[in-house]
Amino acid sequence: MQPTQKEATPMPIDVEKVTSAPPVRAAAVWDEREVRLYHLALGAGVPETSSDELRYVFEGHEQGLQVLPTFGVVAGGTGGVGFQLFDLPGVDIDLAAALHGGQEITVHRPLPAAARATTITRVPAVYDKGTAAVIVQESTLLGEDGRPLITQRNQIFVRGEGGFGGDRGPSERLPAPDREPDRLLDLPTLRQQALLYRLAGDGNPLHADPATARRAGYDRPVLHGLCTFGMAVKAVTDRLLGGDATRIAACRTRFAGVFFPGETLRLRIWAASEGDEGGAGYRLTATAADRDDAPVLTDARLTTR
Template sequence: MPIYYPDILENPPNAWTFTYGDKDVMLYALGIGLGADPMNRDELPFVYERELKVVPTAATVLSSAGVGRAERTPTAAPREGWRQSEINYLMVVHGEQKVELHRPLPDYGTFTAEMRVVGAYDKGPGKGAVIVNETVWTNAKGEKVATLTSSTFARGDGGFGGPSDGAPEPHVVPDRAPDVSVDFTTRPDQALLYRLNGDRNPLHSDPDVAKAAGFERPILHGLCTYGITCRAVLQEITGFDPSVIQSHQVRFSAPVFPGDTITVDLWRDGNVISFEARVKERGVTVIKNGKTVLRA
């Protein structure tokens, strides 16, 4: 099925209730490499239930832990004449991700999430489309906890007649040497561990699937690389205090292979942290236009 515009912007939002606990929080932290040195007292609070801290980017997985599509229900009936859009998921890649925290994430709780399509941009026939989704968490009091914004580049779905302009402009990193750079060496089994957070796409675990997709071996989840860039901000900027991070956003530009060393370059300008990430061994930038906003 094709993309129908503007019907895609009128998709009834999907809502679901989810619960997470300390095991989910610690598994995410382990999945992005925290706790590799059990004597590191700065990292231990992210992987040990005593005085547990939550990595802000864990919001990308906690709302889907144990929740399948069957548990997600539309919040309203579609209007008469509305047409269901469908994209070619075999031609989809994750384009951008942002997490905005309206309050620091607790280490456990039950929340409601509501997801809707907030943008659809047509790059033209043969050039693909960009679909933007927004997911909002609320707590039992109805207060906003987090807003997650993600863009999907649907390579096979251009030419549907939607606007070509209007998508948010990417953050521009400073044109100067980084203020600090830090290396993180991923484990050869990093993707096998990270997938236990919920994303079991075989592209990250099955050599045959990876080969069919054009990769020499399974690739690391983009959201794992995303989490590693947040880890860099925690380590180099905030003194491992997750409560001061208000938002964290990136643009994905190339895949990482488990075992790669990821170098994160960071620039600080007041409460705005700019960053990019690269794999030195292969000379490729894997994250562009990164931006973290710290609480004032």
């Protein structure tokens, strides 16, 4: 009798299957209420009588309701355009091992305050970083006229799934300039800020449930990386772009460390020139001021028009 051949254990990530799968289309519908709630979750509206702040949270503002481009990653209450790890063909991973490693947004035109839009999501690459695999997801948000509003790329690090002999991928590091920052901003946060940001669509219990946070190795729930990134983009818009979010052409960051609600987010900002990588705009980093400037956001850039 011939020995029974042992079935091969399926790989948690089938690179060929996931990268060759057809794009996924999904609806993304939002209105002014969701935009206002998103901005409030970033800390907008302080002081509550400031016209500069009311443009983010008051639908009756004389200049209309302004929409930060980072709203696009939660547009429609999905928790993040392109975050579809549950539905990706060829991906069967433990989500506890998945970390949001980086985010990049290209702005084709300003986001409207209300829309019935469509997202088209694909996985163009899976990189092998040795100890981890990196799933690159790309989503384009199309307006009601079918034209692109934003394109975003996010990197999902999956711990323990590297070493499959794949391409390591390009280096996307963008070190901060070797000089003192041009601006230093301290942004306080609320202890309940993660609970507010969850209402934008990211219901991960890591950001609300102490027991879940402890299982992940933290002593209490952490703030969403996309919330700290949104706060940084808003701060640059308000302090350096005259409050005009339509001047933002692109923004990106790498999520380098944990941040807890109630801490102070410290931004270091450097002006960039046309000759710098990424063009004119600003480089920035963010740290936790309360914990000896522990890194929170690195390799960050905001490109302006």
